[in-house]
Structure formats: C-alpha cells, structure tokens
Amino acid sequence: MKKWYEAAAQDADVSSGTFISLARNLEGVPFPSRMSMSDRRFVWDKVRETLLKADGTEYGRFTKISLETVPSVHAVSLAEAGLINAETVTDRVGCGLITAQDESLSAAVNGDDHLTILSKAAGLQLQEAYSKADGLDTFLDRNLSFAFDRQLGYLTQNPFHLGTGMIASLRLHLPALLESGSVGRIAQNLAKLGLTLRSVYGSESNPRGAFFRLSNQVTMGLSEQEALTNLSSMANQIISRERKMREDLIHQVSVQDTVLRNLGVLQNARLLSFDEFLERASAVRFGITSGLVGGISVCDMDTLIYRVQPATLTFESGGAMTEEERQKHRACKVRDALKQGMEDS
Amino acid sequence: MKKWYEAAAQDADVSSGTFISLARNLEGVPFPSRMSMSDRRFVWDKVRETLLKADGTEYGRFTKISLETVPSVHAVSLAEAGLINAETVTDRVGCGLITAQDESLSAAVNGDDHLTILSKAAGLQLQEAYSKADGLDTFLDRNLSFAFDRQLGYLTQNPFHLGTGMIASLRLHLPALLESGSVGRIAQNLAKLGLTLRSVYGSESNPRGAFFRLSNQVTMGLSEQEALTNLSSMANQIISRERKMREDLIHQVSVQDTVLRNLGVLQNARLLSFDEFLERASAVRFGITSGLVGGISVCDMDTLIYRVQPATLTFESGGAMTEEERQKHRACKVRDALKQGMEDS
CATH class of the missing domain: 3.30.590.10 (Glutamine synthetase/guanido kinase, catalytic domain)
Structure with a gap:
C-alpha cells in the first residue's frame, strides 16, 4: 500500500x-x-x-x-x-x-x-x-x-x-x-x-x-x-x-553544475550517510522542480527521503545493521530509485 | 589521424x-x-x-x-x-x-x-x-x-x-x-x-x-x-x-565508492578545472584497470587527459576562451567521452 x-x-x-x-x-x-x-x-x-x-x-x-x-x-x-x-x-x-x-x-x-x-x-x-x-x-x-x-x-x-x-x-x-x-x-x-x-x-x-x-x-x-x-x-x-x-539560481551554470554533480554522486555512491544523502537529495530535488533534472519526480524524491532514514531503512530490511551495512544499503536504494535521473533537455 | x-x-x-x-x-x-x-x-x-x-x-x-x-x-x-x-x-x-x-x-x-x-x-x-x-x-x-x-x-x-x-x-x-x-x-x-x-x-x-x-x-x-x-x-x-x-584496494567498499563517485561527477559536471579533472580521472582510470569500471578503456581515458589540457582544449576549439568557458567546454568533452562508463558487473 x-x-x-x-x-x-x-x-x-x-x-x-x-x-x-x-x-x-x-x-x-x-x-x-x-x-x-x-x-x-x-x-x-x-x-x-x-x-x-x-x-x-x-x-x-x-x-x-x-x-x-x-x-x-x-x-x-x-x-x-x-x-x-x-x-x-x-x-x-x-x-x-x-x-x-x-x-x-x-x-x-x-x-x-x-x-x-x-x-x-x-x-x-x-x-x-x-x-x-x-x-x-x-x-x-x-x-x-x-x-x-x-x-x-x-x-x-x-x-x-x-x-x-x-x-x-x-x-x-x-x-x-x-x-x-x-x-x-x-x-x-x-x-x-x-x-x-x-x-x-x-x-x-x-x-x-x-x-x-x-x-x-x-x-x-x-x-x-x-x-x-x-x-x-x-x-x-x-x-x-x-x-x-529558484528561477534565478537555475540559470547559473555553477548551480546547474552543483545540482548535476549531486545527482551523479547519488547515482554512483556505494556508501551514503543520511546527512550526506539529505544534502545531495535537496540539491537534486531543487533540480527536478526547476526542470533541470528529468526522469525522477518530486514525489519519488520525497518517498526516497522517508525510506532511507536510518531506523526506517534498518527496520524495513528486517534487522540489525552496522553503520557501514546501513550506508551500503542506503546507497543501493538511492541508486535504484534515481537510476532514471538525467539532465532534462 | x-x-x-x-x-x-x-x-x-x-x-x-x-x-x-x-x-x-x-x-x-x-x-x-x-x-x-x-x-x-x-x-x-x-x-x-x-x-x-x-x-x-x-x-x-x-x-x-x-x-x-x-x-x-x-x-x-x-x-x-x-x-x-x-x-x-x-x-x-x-x-x-x-x-x-x-x-x-x-x-x-x-x-x-x-x-x-x-x-x-x-x-x-x-x-x-x-x-x-x-x-x-x-x-x-x-x-x-x-x-x-x-x-x-x-x-x-x-x-x-x-x-x-x-x-x-x-x-x-x-x-x-x-x-x-x-x-x-x-x-x-x-x-x-x-x-x-x-x-x-x-x-x-x-x-x-x-x-x-x-x-x-x-x-x-x-x-x-x-x-x-x-x-x-x-x-x-x-x-x-x-x-x-591496486588489487588490495579495489576490494574495499570505500574505495569502490570513491572511484564510482568520481565517475559520477565527471559524467555530470558542467564546469571542470583541469586540476579537478585530473584527480577524478586518476580515480576512474584506476577503476577501469581494476575491472570496477567498464564501458571506457584506459586508452580512452589517456586520450581524454591529453585532450582537455588547458591550451590544447583552447587551441583545438579555435580561439580565446575565458576560464569559465574553458571549464564548461572541458566538462562537455569529459561527459561525452565518459558517457558509456558504468560499474562493470
């Protein structure tokens, strides 16, 4: 459900x-x-x-x-x-x-x-x-x-x-x-x-x-x-x-650069702390709402943010985890959720 | 030629x-x-x-x-x-x-x-x-x-x-x-x-x-x-x-994480200085030779390193460039050269 x-x-x-x-x-x-x-x-x-x-x-x-x-x-x-x-x-x-x-x-x-x-x-x-x-x-x-x-x-x-x-x-x-x-x-x-x-x-x-x-x-x-x-x-x-x-920011190349780099890291990282994920997810969410990033919806992003919170992630995976296991699992979920993301051109 | x-x-x-x-x-x-x-x-x-x-x-x-x-x-x-x-x-x-x-x-x-x-x-x-x-x-x-x-x-x-x-x-x-x-x-x-x-x-x-x-x-x-x-x-x-x-390093998740993040940034950046590019390209080159990164050859990577050097890039583009233009152009060439890169599984 x-x-x-x-x-x-x-x-x-x-x-x-x-x-x-x-x-x-x-x-x-x-x-x-x-x-x-x-x-x-x-x-x-x-x-x-x-x-x-x-x-x-x-x-x-x-x-x-x-x-x-x-x-x-x-x-x-x-x-x-x-x-x-x-x-x-x-x-x-x-x-x-x-x-x-x-x-x-x-x-x-x-x-x-x-x-x-x-x-x-x-x-x-x-x-x-x-x-x-x-x-x-x-x-x-x-x-x-x-x-x-x-x-x-x-x-x-x-x-x-x-x-x-x-x-x-x-x-x-x-x-x-x-x-x-x-x-x-x-x-x-x-x-x-x-x-x-x-x-x-x-x-x-x-x-x-x-x-x-x-x-x-x-x-x-x-x-x-x-x-x-x-x-x-x-x-x-x-x-x-x-x-x-946002409209003013998104026209700056340096801002586009930051947003897309964050997407690139989230799509490729093998280890992700929740704090790091949040910072990068925030940039990508901004990119989605500004039309720079396509293939992912704001709703996908918000769902992901809820789902990869430390205890939620651990509980849904059904057990105890070391911090490294959790970061690995988070990175895996994030990659999977964002794999369709790309520059919307 | x-x-x-x-x-x-x-x-x-x-x-x-x-x-x-x-x-x-x-x-x-x-x-x-x-x-x-x-x-x-x-x-x-x-x-x-x-x-x-x-x-x-x-x-x-x-x-x-x-x-x-x-x-x-x-x-x-x-x-x-x-x-x-x-x-x-x-x-x-x-x-x-x-x-x-x-x-x-x-x-x-x-x-x-x-x-x-x-x-x-x-x-x-x-x-x-x-x-x-x-x-x-x-x-x-x-x-x-x-x-x-x-x-x-x-x-x-x-x-x-x-x-x-x-x-x-x-x-x-x-x-x-x-x-x-x-x-x-x-x-x-x-x-x-x-x-x-x-x-x-x-x-x-x-x-x-x-x-x-x-x-x-x-x-x-x-x-x-x-x-x-x-x-x-x-x-x-x-x-x-x-x-x-290299063989010892590549089995560490934190090293794989670093290599693939660098690939992600190079595939997505909109602005790239040559120094930053070199550091990241070095990590990706290591990933290629260790079998972690596929879709790009070592030779592609070496060619890219020569081609995006500051004066080479400027000269081949046929003219004067501001530093921002050069970084934009470099990022574009890098994205294009590495677009096939991915984790080799």
Missing part, C-alpha cells in the same frame, strides 16, 4: 507535506505525565476499542501498535515517519499507535496528550488534511468524552496547546532561500505573527537538506479556520519567494 | 606512455644559448631541408612548424603534448618543430640542443620507441654531422646529457602507491640507482592525478641498451607493486 507521501500533489515543488495534529484528552483521567499505569491501560484500551468501530469504514483498515512491545528500531522508525514523537520512543510504557495503512491518518495514545490525532497529506492541502482530522475527532468525541472548557477550549497537557489543540504545519523545501541566507530573518518575522519556521533535519544553525517546518503557534483566541488561513497566507508568500529565487 | 596515445598497448594499466629523447648538436655551430640569429636560421633550415628528404617515407608525412610565428596558445599546446619544452614556449625565436602526424616521432629544433629527437609510444615499449628514435637519428646523422667526441660521446649543451644524449622515460600512473604514501621513499631509492621519479602534474609535494615520470639520469659510461635495461627492470618492479596494491 502506498503511503500518503507517494501521491503527486499541488505545490509539492516547495511544500513536501501538510500536517494537522489535534491534541485531545479524556475527561476525568489525569494528563499523561501524571497517569498511573492503570490509567494508561484504560486510555489505550478505550481508544482502541472505539477505533475498532471505525475500522474498515471510510478510514480503511487501522493498524494497532502497542508501543511497549515493539523493538526500539521499530519505535524510532515510527518517529522518523512522524507518527509518534521522539519522547515517546524513550518511554513507551502504556503508549500506543493506531494508524491507517497509508499513514495519512493516525492517533498516538498517551504521548504528550491522551490522544494526538494526526492527519497528513502531500503538497499543500491544509483544508483536506484538516477535514480528515476533524472527521476522526468528531467520531471519537462522540464515543469518548474529551476534556473541554467553555473558556479555555480543549484542555491539553501543554498549556501552549490549550484552545483548539491544533497544530497545523507544512514541510517546506527552501533550498534557494537557505542559500540566500534569508531563512533566519524570515523565521524572526514569522515569530511576530505567531508562526514558527524550524529546520526538520540537522540543527537550527546547521540545517540539513533545506527542509523546514512552518507551524502555527497560537491555539487560543483563534478558530481552526482562522489559524489555517493565517498559515496558508504566509506559506504562499514564502513559496512565491522561494520559486522566484 | 590518431595520435600515438590512442593505441591500446601492453602494461598500459600502469604505464601510460614511453618516451625516448636524443639530444644532438651540429658540429661547428655554437650551442643554442650562444647562437646568433643567423645560426638559428641556419640550423632550422638545415634540419628542415634534411627531413624533407625523409618526408613521405617510413615516417609518413611531417608537419613543420616555425615556432616564432605561431600564437602562444598553440605553442603551449605543443608543450602540453610534450613536443617542445616549457622554456621554448617563452623564447621561440628561431625555434622549430617537425613532427609526424601521429606525433609518435618528432624533432624539436633549437631548444635545449640544436635537435631533440623524440619518440613516443603507448604503454611500455622501450625497445620499439628507442629503435624509432635511433632510426631517425641514423638518417639525420648521415646528412648532418653531429658533434661527437670519442671520449665524451655526443656533445650536448647540458653537461648531464653528455654521452648517449638519451633520456628514456615512462609515464607511470601510480594511484595506489601514492595513496599508500610510499612514492617519496621509492623516488629516493631510485635516485641512488641513477633514476628519477617525478610527478607529471602539480608539484612534488602535491602531485595531481598520480602520474609520475620515471627517467634515467645517467647518459655517460652506459650504453643506450644498458640504460634501457636498467630502466625497464626498475619499472617492472614498480609496476608489480602498484598492481598488487
């Missing part, structure tokens, strides 16, 4: 994914940080039981994973897929995950909150992703009672999520803006408007692969639709600037 | 060329450093006239180039081809060059000596190259009287060439020995045996592309055949060591 990121989508040249998460908690049960073991079991059983009713309906079939029983490489691979957060990986007792087969819709249980409903879509599809998350939220609310306060809205463990409990975000690929050195300034300006822009890979000071996550920060005093509109409008401005800069 | 280096030859995996030069001077005429202009004209006319008699015989057709009239990019390209030396490029008045069409046999006039007969062959062919040079020497000696002393042998401007006046050399590609750090020590040992090993490109401390020239230093007290046997025996030892080390 294909994953959500394997679909072609509008604006995928810059937006490589749309994410909506809704934080929800069950009335009368302490927040995760204060839950007893029996509270955890109760919530996990309750959510699982409820979702069983939705199984096989519009949501397709759900996979239920009791996180405390899975090996840690599996747990890390779920974090790499964005289905659970990093903290859950280290403390998985009583935690669970329920996910649709294409991973476009999921619910993490006993992470930051009792329930984190997560909806994902390729490209820029805020409304679509929101309505999917909202549908599941409505269904669950009918069966479980969510903690809600007339003044504060949904009650969440993290006070910054009080209100809608919704974090909407876009995974933006900004190689041209990063190259121009203006990402830092843009992030500062966005912060004043209640939005954050953070690098997805690497550190803030040394981002890898030019992938950034643009998210709303404000969950209170603003409806879900207002937050989405706000995010969408800023995203469109950033996307326009990125496109304009 | 193909050049001498475009022929496949034995031992070409390590030896990319054999060179025999014979220094000769005309009796009764001062050495080049003390020649008057009329002396220079006299020698050039005399040699040209004599070689006219040999034109169209076993040597094929000769091309005669009066060096003072050619543009400097042409003169530099002749130095890059090894037909004249670097000093002649800067002071070309009264200098000349006569060369067979495949450049396997040539005579430079009024360089270090009145005449430098030069014979070139692919791979390791010391006897063949010597007999070709010797044949032309004998023919010329019959028509011009060469300065010869019973005690000292042939008289040459450079006292280190007195005697046979013969410098025999091999262009050895030693990537594995260079990688192992043992080239310096080998060169020191060879010096004790009257041989020199010097890098062809880059400096001694920073050789580019792992090409070295192994030459005899002793021209006196030793016959031509003794000098050739001596050189040949040491060359065979070096070649064996290089082959052994």
Whole structure:
C-alpha cells in the first residue's frame, strides 16, 4: 500500500507535506505525565476499542501498535515517519499507535496528550488534511468524552496547546532561500505573527537538506479556520519567494553544475550517510522542480527521503545493521530509485 | 589521424606512455644559448631541408612548424603534448618543430640542443620507441654531422646529457602507491640507482592525478641498451607493486565508492578545472584497470587527459576562451567521452 507521501500533489515543488495534529484528552483521567499505569491501560484500551468501530469504514483498515512491545528500531522508525514523537520512543510504557495503512491518518495514545490525532497529506492541502482530522475527532468525541472548557477550549497537557489543540504545519523545501541566507530573518518575522519556521533535519544553525517546518503557534483566541488561513497566507508568500529565487539560481551554470554533480554522486555512491544523502537529495530535488533534472519526480524524491532514514531503512530490511551495512544499503536504494535521473533537455 | 596515445598497448594499466629523447648538436655551430640569429636560421633550415628528404617515407608525412610565428596558445599546446619544452614556449625565436602526424616521432629544433629527437609510444615499449628514435637519428646523422667526441660521446649543451644524449622515460600512473604514501621513499631509492621519479602534474609535494615520470639520469659510461635495461627492470618492479596494491584496494567498499563517485561527477559536471579533472580521472582510470569500471578503456581515458589540457582544449576549439568557458567546454568533452562508463558487473 502506498503511503500518503507517494501521491503527486499541488505545490509539492516547495511544500513536501501538510500536517494537522489535534491534541485531545479524556475527561476525568489525569494528563499523561501524571497517569498511573492503570490509567494508561484504560486510555489505550478505550481508544482502541472505539477505533475498532471505525475500522474498515471510510478510514480503511487501522493498524494497532502497542508501543511497549515493539523493538526500539521499530519505535524510532515510527518517529522518523512522524507518527509518534521522539519522547515517546524513550518511554513507551502504556503508549500506543493506531494508524491507517497509508499513514495519512493516525492517533498516538498517551504521548504528550491522551490522544494526538494526526492527519497528513502531500503538497499543500491544509483544508483536506484538516477535514480528515476533524472527521476522526468528531467520531471519537462522540464515543469518548474529551476534556473541554467553555473558556479555555480543549484542555491539553501543554498549556501552549490549550484552545483548539491544533497544530497545523507544512514541510517546506527552501533550498534557494537557505542559500540566500534569508531563512533566519524570515523565521524572526514569522515569530511576530505567531508562526514558527524550524529546520526538520540537522540543527537550527546547521540545517540539513533545506527542509523546514512552518507551524502555527497560537491555539487560543483563534478558530481552526482562522489559524489555517493565517498559515496558508504566509506559506504562499514564502513559496512565491522561494520559486522566484529558484528561477534565478537555475540559470547559473555553477548551480546547474552543483545540482548535476549531486545527482551523479547519488547515482554512483556505494556508501551514503543520511546527512550526506539529505544534502545531495535537496540539491537534486531543487533540480527536478526547476526542470533541470528529468526522469525522477518530486514525489519519488520525497518517498526516497522517508525510506532511507536510518531506523526506517534498518527496520524495513528486517534487522540489525552496522553503520557501514546501513550506508551500503542506503546507497543501493538511492541508486535504484534515481537510476532514471538525467539532465532534462 | 590518431595520435600515438590512442593505441591500446601492453602494461598500459600502469604505464601510460614511453618516451625516448636524443639530444644532438651540429658540429661547428655554437650551442643554442650562444647562437646568433643567423645560426638559428641556419640550423632550422638545415634540419628542415634534411627531413624533407625523409618526408613521405617510413615516417609518413611531417608537419613543420616555425615556432616564432605561431600564437602562444598553440605553442603551449605543443608543450602540453610534450613536443617542445616549457622554456621554448617563452623564447621561440628561431625555434622549430617537425613532427609526424601521429606525433609518435618528432624533432624539436633549437631548444635545449640544436635537435631533440623524440619518440613516443603507448604503454611500455622501450625497445620499439628507442629503435624509432635511433632510426631517425641514423638518417639525420648521415646528412648532418653531429658533434661527437670519442671520449665524451655526443656533445650536448647540458653537461648531464653528455654521452648517449638519451633520456628514456615512462609515464607511470601510480594511484595506489601514492595513496599508500610510499612514492617519496621509492623516488629516493631510485635516485641512488641513477633514476628519477617525478610527478607529471602539480608539484612534488602535491602531485595531481598520480602520474609520475620515471627517467634515467645517467647518459655517460652506459650504453643506450644498458640504460634501457636498467630502466625497464626498475619499472617492472614498480609496476608489480602498484598492481598488487591496486588489487588490495579495489576490494574495499570505500574505495569502490570513491572511484564510482568520481565517475559520477565527471559524467555530470558542467564546469571542470583541469586540476579537478585530473584527480577524478586518476580515480576512474584506476577503476577501469581494476575491472570496477567498464564501458571506457584506459586508452580512452589517456586520450581524454591529453585532450582537455588547458591550451590544447583552447587551441583545438579555435580561439580565446575565458576560464569559465574553458571549464564548461572541458566538462562537455569529459561527459561525452565518459558517457558509456558504468560499474562493470
């Protein structure tokens, strides 16, 4: 079954994914940080039981994973897929995950909150992703009672999520803006408007692969639709600037040279670390979206980026690997995925 | 017409060329450093006239180039081809060059000596190259009287060439020995045996592309055949060591990774400096000789190395070029020459 990121989508040249998460908690049960073991079991059983009713309906079939029983490489691979957060990986007792087969819709249980409903879509599809998350939220609310306060809205463990409990975000690929050195300034300006822009890979000071996550920060005093509109409008401005800069860059021979060399290395390397892969994949992705590189789609590239993450690669290959084996295997997958790539003339 | 280096030859995996030069001077005429202009004209006319008699015989057709009239990019390209030396490029008045069409046999006039007969062959062919040079020497000696002393042998401007006046050399590609750090020590040992090993490109401390020239230093007290046997025996030892080390290296995944990445970059780059090209070409040449890279022959690679040298590239393209234009043009030629290259499986 294909994953959500394997679909072609509008604006995928810059937006490589749309994410909506809704934080929800069950009335009368302490927040995760204060839950007893029996509270955890109760919530996990309750959510699982409820979702069983939705199984096989519009949501397709759900996979239920009791996180405390899975090996840690599996747990890390779920974090790499964005289905659970990093903290859950280290403390998985009583935690669970329920996910649709294409991973476009999921619910993490006993992470930051009792329930984190997560909806994902390729490209820029805020409304679509929101309505999917909202549908599941409505269904669950009918069966479980969510903690809600007339003044504060949904009650969440993290006070910054009080209100809608919704974090909407876009995974933006900004190689041209990063190259121009203006990402830092843009992030500062966005912060004043209640939005954050953070690098997805690497550190803030040394981002890898030019992938950034643009998210709303404000969950209170603003409806879900207002937050989405706000995010969408800023995203469109950033996307326009990125496109304009890419167009200027791609006409430079030295930039074409860099893009095509990166393609050449990815098509030929026998060993590849994930960090190196990301940097080169970012250049090639830019080349694809600018029409310089043909034979590979943006979607192929995004799929590859998800698939060759360290734990995902190891887990899907079914076992333990040394770092050299992993690099060898990654290089092999990359060569295979990019073998059709060439200058588009 | 193909050049001498475009022929496949034995031992070409390590030896990319054999060179025999014979220094000769005309009796009764001062050495080049003390020649008057009329002396220079006299020698050039005399040699040209004599070689006219040999034109169209076993040597094929000769091309005669009066060096003072050619543009400097042409003169530099002749130095890059090894037909004249670097000093002649800067002071070309009264200098000349006569060369067979495949450049396997040539005579430079009024360089270090009145005449430098030069014979070139692919791979390791010391006897063949010597007999070709010797044949032309004998023919010329019959028509011009060469300065010869019973005690000292042939008289040459450079006292280190007195005697046979013969410098025999091999262009050895030693990537594995260079990688192992043992080239310096080998060169020191060879010096004790009257041989020199010097890098062809880059400096001694920073050789580019792992090409070295192994030459005899002793021209006196030793016959031509003794000098050739001596050189040949040491060359065979070096070649064996290089082959052994290449075999060990090529089984390492990290080495295969390096070789194939270099191929990938050369097949995709849009801009290439000659130094960068040399380094990468050296790795690919090693990959070809080790059976890792297929679709390209060692001879293709050696031809490419000659053809994309800065002045050769500029001269053959028929005009002045900026450095960026040259790098673009070089990258284009390299891509074209290596497009069939791939992992040999």
